[in-house]
Amino acid sequence: MEHLELFFKSIFIDNMVFATFLGMCSYLAVSKKVSTAVGLGAAVIFVLVVTVPLNWLLDQYILQPGALGKWLGAEYASYDLSFLSFIMFIATIATMVQLVEIIVEKFAPALYNSLGIFLPLIAVNCAILGGSLFMQSREIPTIGLATTYGLGSGIGWFLAILAIAAIREKIRYSNVPPALRGLGITFIITGLMAIGFMSFGGMLTGGDEESKKETPEVVERIEAEKEAIKKETGAEHSQSIADNTIKVVE
């Protein structure tokens, strides 16, 4: 059940592009044609599914405070290597991308021809590193869930780039103000799509519950309220993940 929940949550509610703006650069640069957008989207799903679980293992067994103690013995339990996570994650991603490229080229030349040129681009796509960093900061409890999270986020990104590419192909025939053509209108469309995607926010929590929970914290100041809502939704996520942990422990 939690797999399904996390899966839909990472596709729609925490959509990489619309909720956290990850991978925007390639999202904007490679969305002129649907066919190339599909290629890049597929490559992103692929790489996220591989790297998120790998980085989960790294995080659990090397990077977390005390993680070394789990398998190296008690004298290593006091080490905290979490400051190394950026460099470890990016190294894993760069290596995996290279490896995936070589393997795909060897065993699936047809796939390589369609994905090939996008794979090197992906090493520096923020969606990939962002997937791992969010996996770390949301404390996803099991490797299975981490894989689901990677798959869901990848599919979310794929949907986003597919949608914008289709819109951009059509908008060519519209009479856009000259100064907005190209980049400007793409930004604004993405903004409108992001507003649309915000409506998925009520899908898992149920709107009423959320606002009741907020009230005690919010009364004091209006601007504090706005921030509180933002933090609250953040807390909401980690809370539901925490709930998952409890279920898994049980």
Add this chain to the structure above:
Amino acid sequence: MGLLSKKDTKLITDPLADNNPITIQVLGICSALAITAELKASIVMSISVLFVLGVGNVVVSLMRNIIPSKIRIIVQLVVVAALVIIVDQVLKAFAYELSKTLSVFVGLIITNCIIMGRFEAFALGNGPWRSFLDGIGNAAGYGAILIIVGFFRELLGSGTLLGFKVLGDPIEKTGLYAIGYENNGFMLLSPMALIVVGVIIWVQRTRNKALIEDH
């Protein structure tokens, strides 16, 4: 200009307007959008990128002749990652609250395309001093957009700037709120960042027709 020749000055001033990394080169969008709900976060982010890009450009430029071109991406990533770890640790030590607000986006400076983009496009082919200027210029252009977006989102969204209530107090109904002004909470939500950047692009291209794209 004794220190900077005309060409060098151009390296700094170009990215500020006509070759802006965000609105023209389309680099480094992700972080520009996610953390601009507050002016303070935008400023800290700009300074972090200024540091990483300035120093990183120099380091990569110094190493440009010894990096084999096949593994250059990994080498560049390691350089950036090391610099970003420094930034992250400094932020955690001296501005813990802020580093919580920026959360993963400090880490995402590593994959900020602006950095890799400038390494690839400039530092690999130019000397350290010019690369440094290019880094500073581009980071400043990036910071300028971030600060403009942060300014408007914080001002219109919560009526404050850097946390100071410049429009009066919404609870006690002073200042603008006395005559019925309301904060536009929508500006604090993430989609508005996209629309604000879209409008900035619109304004910039209306003023400079040469930048208009065909589609």
